[in-house]
Amino acid sequence: MSSQTKETSMQITGMTCAACANRIEKGLKKIEGVQEANVNFTLEKTTIKYNPDQTNLDAFQKKIKSLGFDIIQEKAEFDITGMTCAACSARIEKGLNKVEGVTRATVNLAIESATVEYNPSQVTVSEIMQRVEKLGYGIRRKTEKREEDTDFRQKEIERQQGKFIFSMLLSFPLLWAMVSHFSFTSFIYLPEAFMNPWVQFALATPVQFIVGKQFYVGAFKALRNKSANMDVLVALGTSAAYFYSLYLSFESLGSNVHMVDLYYETSAILITLIILGKLFEAKAKGRSSEAIKKLMGLQAKTATVVRNGQEIELPLEEVITGDILYIKPGEKVPVDGEILDGRSAIDESMLTGESVPVDKQIGDTVIGATINKHGFLKIRATKVGRDTALAQIIKVVEEAQGSKAPIQRLADKISGVFVPIVVAFGILTFLVWYFWITPGDFAGALEKLIAILVIACPCALGLATPTSIMAGSGRAAEYGILFKGGEHLETAHRVTTVILDKTGTVTNGAPVLTDVMTTPEQSLDENHFLQLIGSAERQSEHPLAQAIVQGVKEKGIELKEPSEFEAVPGFGIKARIEGKEILVGTRKLMKQHGIEIQQALENMNTLEQQGKTAMLVAIDQQFTGIVAVADTVKETSASAIHRLKEMGLEVIMMTGDNHATAQAIAKQVGINHVIAEVLPEGKADEVKKLQLQGKKVAMVGDGINDAPALAVADIGMAIGTGTDVAMEAADITLIRGDLNSIADAIFMSKKTLRNIKQNLFWAFAYNTTGIPIAALGFLAPWLAGAAMAFSSVSVVLNALRLQKVRLK
Numbered sequence: 001m002s003s004q005t006k007e008t009s010m011q012i013t014g015m016t017c018a019a020c021a022n023r024i025e026k027g028l029k030k031i032e033g034v035q036e037a038n039v040n041f042t043l044e045k046t047t048i049k050y051n052p053d054q055t056n057l058d059a060f061q062k063k064i065k066s067l068g069f070d071i072i073q074e075k076a077e078f079d080i081t082g083m084t085c086a087a088c089s090a091r092i093e094k095g096l097n098k099v100e101g102v103t104r105a106t107v108n109l110a111i112e113s114a115t116v117e118y119n120p121s122q123v124t125v126s127e128i129m130q131r132v133e134k135l136g137y138g139i140r141r142k143t144e145k146r147e148e149d150t151d152f153r154q155k156e157i158e159r160q161q162g163k164f165i166f167s168m169l170l171s172f173p174l175l176w177a178m179v180s181h182f183s184f185t186s187f188i189y190l191p192e193a194f195m196n197p198w199v200q201f202a203l204a205t206p207v208q209f210i211v212g213k214q215f216y217v218g219a220f221k222a223l224r225n226k227s228a229n230m231d232v233l234v235a236l237g238t239s240a241a242y243f244y245s246l247y248l249s250f251e252s253l254g255s256n257v258h259m260v261d262l263y264y265e266t267s268a269i270l271i272t273l274i275i276l277g278k279l280f281e282a283k284a285k286g287r288s289s290e291a292i293k294k295l296m297g298l299q300a301k302t303a304t305v306v307r308n309g310q311e312i313e314l315p316l317e318e319v320i321t322g323d324i325l326y327i328k329p330g331e332k333v334p335v336d337g338e339i340l341d342g343r344s345a346i347d348e349s350m351l352t353g354e355s356v357p358v359d360k361q362i363g364d365t366v367i368g369a370t371i372n373k374h375g376f377l378k379i380r381a382t383k384v385g386r387d388t389a390l391a392q393i394i395k396v397v398e399e400a401q402g403s404k405a406p407i408q409r410l411a412d413k414i415s416g417v418f419v420p421i422v423v424a425f426g427i428l429t430f431l432v433w434y435f436w437i438t439p440g441d442f443a444g445a446l447e448k449l450i451a452i453l454v455i456a457c458p459c460a461l462g463l464a465t466p467t468s469i470m471a472g473s474g475r476a477a478e479y480g481i482l483f484k485g486g487e488h489l490e491t492a493h494r495v496t497t498v499i500l501d502k503t504g505t506v507t508n509g510a511p512v513l514t515d516v517m518t519t520p521e522q523s524l525d526e527n528h529f530l531q532l533i534g535s536a537e538r539q540s541e542h543p544l545a546q547a548i549v550q551g552v553k554e555k556g557i558e559l560k561e562p563s564e565f566e567a568v569p570g571f572g573i574k575a576r577i578e579g580k581e582i583l584v585g586t587r588k589l590m591k592q593h594g595i596e597i598q599q600a601l602e603n604m605n606t607l608e609q610q611g612k613t614a615m616l617v618a619i620d621q622q623f624t625g626i627v628a629v630a631d632t633v634k635e636t637s638a639s640a641i642h643r644l645k646e647m648g649l650e651v652i653m654m655t656g657d658n659h660a661t662a663q664a665i666a667k668q669v670g671i672n673h674v675i676a677e678v679l680p681e682g683k684a685d686e687v688k689k690l691q692l693q694g695k696k697v698a699m700v701g702d703g704i705n706d707a708p709a710l711a712v713a714d715i716g717m718a719i720g721t722g723t724d725v726a727m728e729a730a731d732i733t734l735i736r737g738d739l740n741s742i743a744d745a746i747f748m749s750k751k752t753l754r755n756i757k758q759n760l761f762w763a764f765a766y767n768t769t770g771i772p773i774a775a776l777g778f779l780a781p782w783l784a785g786a787a788m789a790f791s792s793v794s795v796v797l798n799a800l801r802l803q804k805v806r807l808k
Helices: 018-029 057-066 086-097 125-134 146-180 197-211 213-224 230-254 264-287 290-297 389-402 408-437 442-455 459-478 486-494 502-506 526-537 543-554 587-592 598-609 637-646 659-669 680-692 704-712 724-729 740-775 781-804
Strands: 006-013 034-040 045-050 070-072 074-081 102-108 113-118 138-141 302-307 310-315 324-327 336-341 344-347 358-360 371-374 377-383 481-483 497-501 512-518 564-568 572-577 580-585 613-619 622-630 650-654 673-675 697-701 715-719 732-734
Touching: 006 057, 018 034, 018 045, 018 057, 045 057, 057 070, 057 704, 074 125, 086 102, 086 113, 086 125, 086 213, 113 125, 125 138, 146 197, 146 264, 197 213, 197 230, 197 264, 213 230, 230 264, 230 408, 230 442, 264 442, 264 781, 408 442, 408 740, 442 740, 442 781, 459 481, 459 486, 459 740, 459 781, 481 486, 481 740, 486 715, 486 740, 497 502, 497 680, 502 543, 502 650, 502 659, 502 697, 512 526, 512 543, 526 543, 526 572, 526 580, 526 613, 526 622, 543 613, 543 622, 580 587, 587 613, 598 613, 598 622, 598 659, 637 650, 637 659, 637 740, 650 659, 650 680, 659 673, 680 697, 680 704, 697 704, 704 715, 715 740, 732 740, 740 781
Parallel strands: 497 650, 497 697, 650 673, 697 715, 715 732
Antiparallel strands: 006 045, 006 070, 034 045, 074 113, 074 138, 102 113, 302 310, 302 324, 324 377, 336 377, 344 358, 344 371, 481 732, 512 622, 564 572, 572 580, 580 613, 613 622
């Protein structure tokens, strides 16, 4: 297998015959970069050979899911300790991805975590953890109780804080002695004892080997695994200063060596500054996950539940699906549920970003963590615990923050070779100074070596991308925009064409029955006609069918249960009521059954020109009449589409509805390009046609029939008010259901990518300018340590600016 070829295996469920396996195989081979795909129907196993520079596992998973099959895999999240720079995270990631059965592993230095997707039939969690421990790092599986994870990280910060205070107290006398020896600071009082080499040795040794133990351990583990990281640089630099000073201390037993000749303060102050930088970095990284903390803080702690006819107050985790809950005015809604009694206005700003409360009544759904503004509500719990909307939002944000953006590959590649190059360059600099520039000046040459090793630590490089992804995805979530991964947050700004589904996306998706027409030749009265149509449509989940059913019910007409029912995707429905065959649908459906509809075309065209969706009705193979429904356009659709056009984006509306209705809706919102009468499976093909023209396509939809197109598009955006299937297939979920969120998502992508580039620039700038300055002798080792610590902190602080971005 060439270096450009990788192989992965997946377990697939849902295959019923060899034809399924062939379809999956054929679909996978169409993906650019796939060199070979073999699907074993008997073992339900797929093996794929591919070029990782052209495609990835996400593309395979999307394709398999879009074909209607599932992949057997599990996901585990871990806390990782002992990582000090990008080289560490890259090494763990590389090691995990080599484990058989691991589908994908991503390691995030910024939040010190790893996310591993694996096949449980091939590898276990304990084997994954053993692999990380073998590489020399600590690992702990994340708990379901996030409070424990927060405590775990807080304890880490407290440990670093303790180390810093201990190191600072011991290093301060050495710093005092160093500062006092300059001519312009000679007025500062200096105790004579501080000049004694053995006092300096006593002060520096605990710092070097107790506080600095973590660097030695990290360096040993890295070198044992044939790699190098920041610990190697710090251990080499501080050890050189410490042991050279120790050598001079023994030399001083017979002479008068002063503190100015020693470098104990160099090693001690370096370690102290690096620990201080790590402490600042840990606290700043904690701030970058503020979005998660805010979301977690929204949850109610208790709920008033009715059990055995009595009201009792229970902790939220004890509420179960089906429980009846009472919610008083001003209280938080504890869980997702359905209103059984009462009406109120609900503040859903935590979910949608909209400050205006939403009126709710019997039959409506309420979301956990929203606020009941006024009115008493009685609800039935439908989703609790990890299934609630808020829990799912938190999960998506956590996954996005833990994911890796493609731009980070550059930083990872550089970090992988950076440390060995720096060590080689430092040794070369030492030799040049010792043999040519200042012959015989070992101490001076050593200073240059130490400064290079310290200033070159690639911490900032490893933090540049993940901290921006964390801050950007967290801020977007506060506005109801959920990015499922860092790659989507990075690439959304490249979109050139936006395809909008009509029903439920551009429109409210809640059409109403507007017109009923029957043919004079039929003896049916209107009520009986509507009863047959409503009864036939009652088993359909299509919004238009639901509008007819609702309209018929509102007229007080009782519906019957069909003896037969068949939905014909893209055409309509076929049912049997009272022994009569009922057809309701498009011209194509009538033509398919050989039904003459010439007499209805004029009325149908008139209705469609009014923006209504007209459906033809046939009873027992005879054309009987027309029913029409109309959907209303969302209030914000026109302004949102205008905004997208101002951003230079091409906007297309795609629908399975007829051309006349589609054009009428498009005209209302300012869309010029319409693709109408597209069957569900044809939507993905339309997306591919645009991609073949070189366009980067974002598909925005809300229904099951949009899922294949969402999966195929460069960026799939699901309206959060839509179906779970659509949201699963999409890369971005727009919770508000407002098309302005499309522009907001693209804007957030641009801001985040700009922030990442700024971070990478400064991270590279510190190293590329700092190393030559240190090599030329213009940078003292302790200053190099301060600059290195500042570089990491500045990168994190720059990323945190994303938390203050305001969307329009």
